[in-house]
Amino acid sequence: MKGTYSLLGATFAGFVGVLMLHSPSGQSVPVSKVTSPTPSTTTSSSLQQTPPGSTTTTTVVPTANVNGSAVGPLENYSFGKMAVKVTIANNRIVGLSIASLQTLESYSQQLEQYAVPILKSEVLAAQSTKVYAVSGATYTSEAYAYSIQGALDALHFK
């Protein structure tokens, strides 16, 4: 799939950008935090698929004990722009994730905005719209009694 390849390409370019931050210039790495190993994403597969001939990773990773994470530059990929974040602990890459993703301007532009309707129970009753459950942000046990779901359940218990 063409899209995938260009995504991987952009990932790799971003990754090299990150590694360049670690180039042995004696500069310390901008340490933000050390995260636990991030689950492998498509980005890590691009690492494994690096051609055996490429020695980029072995040459630029510094020998000093490096811990921290850094974000590479934004790179174009087929659906927009993305940047890759790499996390290193004891010189080992322990996390590789997408640090920022900007979708195409065109998608944002084509999105329609809708005003949010306010549907009160009278409205729903008048139109005989039977609502079985209410989805919303998680309520506490205490707030449940005052939630619409609480009211619905009270009705059903009758």
Next chain:
Amino acid sequence: MITKAETVMGTVVSFMVDTDNLSDKLVSRALDEACAELHRLDDRFSRWKADSELSRLRDGEVNTTSTLMDEVFELCAHACNISQGYFDPWAMPGGFDPTGLVKGWAAERALSVLAQRGITAALINAGGDVCVLPGTTYQVGIRHPQEPDALCAVVATTSAIATSGIYERGDHLINPFGEDVAAVSATVVGGRLALADALATALAVGGKDVLYLLEGLVGLEGFFINAEGSLFKTSGMVFAEVAP
């Protein structure tokens, strides 16, 4: 129809079972078992119980993980992957925190307990995240983020629907990328509840970026509402026709 409401996981889980031609006794026993499953999972995955497996893992007290924890790891990794990192339990303060996925996943497991007992039509609402047994369509209302006693939409669902928002529980959602949270309310419809739950969190955090990702995920639709009161939806998101 038999209903039940159970206080568990820091919220209330509502059950609605179509008794069909099953005995009330069988249904109420199945509901008890489903609730027991929820409590069992809460004991293991609660962030607020000091002796839960999750708490001990976060505190570095355990080196090995249970099969259930491994399953949650895998689901989290998958959700992190398909949300391009907008749902990232590994990026939460204080260490690995799968709370945004576990509630939906636990409700799914409770629903399968009901199915195993012969129930064919049922709905579970785990504190605002809803899953239903396939084969029946249920109208589910979406709470209006600014009007606590009103809905902002009604959605017909045959699988799962999850909403994430910042208006209840004082929940403050965290953007793994350090930026502002895009929405006051975000809903994801379709597929399995564990992922819908995680993706609703991702959509609330990432807004348009995650809406765009949802466009590419088969069987999933969604919408979010921003602080200005505008609603944005995926192209395939369909609302039940209710005139306000």
